């Protein structure tokens with residue numbers, strides 16, 4: 001008799017209760033994901049948003065899906081229209097949705113239907129300081145985060161900013177999911193080191209899938 005029912009999927013590392021790292025999960029769909037990503041950013045270009053405090057973010061961002069995350073002098077929020085074009089954000093590509101739902105299921109979140117996907121593009125030196133994802137209305141849904149292109153150091157902390165940080169290198173194709181008791185853990189990305197990743201060039205891309213409404 002085998003214990004397959006209890007087996008973890010290959011490459012699943014539990015990093016905290018309700019949080020796991022699915023190494024290489026996106027690789028099986030990488031060319032479809034890359035094509036879909038290029039189509040989204042052709043419709044809604046990557047741009048450097050302003051923080052409420054007036055700083056320019058080092059990461060360039062765009063969105064797809066019914067809602068998109070935006071930051072400007074008025075604050076952080078989700079909205080249905082791209083402020084650059086006043087048009088709806090591009091639709092969530094089917095391959096994006098399929099990957100996000102597959103990852104959520106593997107992580108133990110069976111009914112995740114994201115309505116927002118934030119796209120982050122990191123050039124050398126770009127970073128995302130330690131923060132919580134807390135602009136979403138219902139935090140019973142997880143965050144699914146997909147890494148593409150150049151590697152980066154991910155910091156994953158606790159519920160207090162000062163809590164000890166786990167540091168791990170995220171590679172092309174890795175997916176991190178955090179929800180449940182880990183949903184509001186602090187996390188961030190250290191400044192990107194220079195490099196070239198075959199077809200994605202000198203960038204790291206990250207897709208974070210959220211249930212915003």
Ligand SMILES: O=C(O)CCC(=O)C(=O)O
Nearest residue numbers: 118120133145189206208
């Ligand atoms: O780039 C990453 O891996 C993390 C992105 C993130 O935390 C965010 O967009 O809120």
Ligand SMILES: [Mn+2]
Nearest residue numbers: 131132133187
């Ligand atoms: Mn975040």
